[in-house]
Amino acid sequence: MxxxxxxxxxxxxxxxxxxxxxxxxxxxxxxxxxxxxxxxxxxxxxxxxxxxxxxxxxxxxxxxxxxxxxxxxxTEKVTLDDLEVVDNCGTGMDSFKTFNISTAAALVGAAGGVHIARHGARAITSARGTVDMAESLGVDMECDVKTVAGSIRKCGIGLFNGMSPRVHPMALGRILSQICFGSPLNIAASLANPAMPKIAVRGVYSPFSSDRLPRSWTRSVTGMPLLFMGLSRSTTRGWTKLLSAEQPKESTFPMVLLRN
The missing domain is CATH 1.20.970.10 (Transferase, Pyrimidine Nucleoside Phosphorylase; Chain C)
Structure with missing residues (x-):
């Protein structure tokens, strides 16, 4: 080149x-x-x-x-300002080779009436990425952003493929497909949701990231995120750390408390 x-x-x-x-x-x-x-x-x-x-x-x-x-x-952009849209993607990189837990959580949220606008990628460090999981269920993951926006309006859920040139036309897919380690690009790119939801529940893979991502969020996009650090997201296998960008003081709790 x-x-x-x-x-x-x-x-x-x-x-x-x-x-x-x-x-x-x-x-x-x-x-x-x-x-x-x-x-x-x-x-x-x-x-x-x-x-x-x-x-x-x-x-x-x-x-x-x-x-x-x-x-x-x-980033190809869409407008869904008339909807209260939520993004629940994580950063990945938890190294435990888990299935894509946030995809399952998104389906539960959408079934409960929440409009979910996910923005994810194929597997980089995990066993299966959210795009891989959706594709195995028969979802067209090479569609454009307007089609995804239509799905969010009609079905209550849509997934923007972060590695598709129809979502990020210049280079993101090229870069992410060539590296097999997690980097700050995973975090930065995860924030570049074409619908730019103002509400987000985001899982991160380390305490280091959970300390910095709330400040990154307030410097980049508007809205209110909740961040979980347990197993790259909330987990029933131990303690989970929860932070809010609006109230950045952290709380740590066993997930069993959330199941009541």
Missing amino acids: DFNTEKNRVLGEMITHLIAKTDLTRDESFSAFQMILNNEVSEMQQGAFLAALTAKGENAAEVAGGWQAVYDLD
Whole structure:
């Protein structure tokens, strides 16, 4: 592939900063993800940036910059402002090879009358991603965003395929299909839902992410998310950590308390 030598150098400097555990600003993060999405730098540099950012540990500004790049540059958008829509996708990356629990939860929520606008991907680190699971049930996962929006209106549930060029036409699928480790791109991209729901229940894979994602959310999208950290989502196998971006003080509780 052809790449821009000057931009390759600029991204290399950012990678050097990340290796030295130096944080990027939101603008720097946006610029880096913009170069990656536009495929203006070499693929080795793209992978090195994601690995270095993951190793350092992402902060709220870096995730927000990544989200802005994905949403502004690489997301086909739909409007469902007349509906109270909920997104319940997780970040994945729990490493336990679980089935896609949030998909089952979405079906339960939709059956209860909640309009669900999911935004997910194929398996990267899990046994099956939400797109794989829906496709095995006969759902067309290569449709455009307007078709998904119509499903949300008519059936109460729809799933935007985060790896489809009909949802993210530039590069997201290309990047996610080539890496087999979780990175801050998973978090940033998960926020780039084409319907931009103002309510979200989001599972995260680590306490580190659960501490930073509420701040990332308030820097990127509007609305009120609830975040669960148990097994990448709430779990009956132990304790689950719950945070709200509106009230970021955390609560930790055994899930049995939620079953009453």
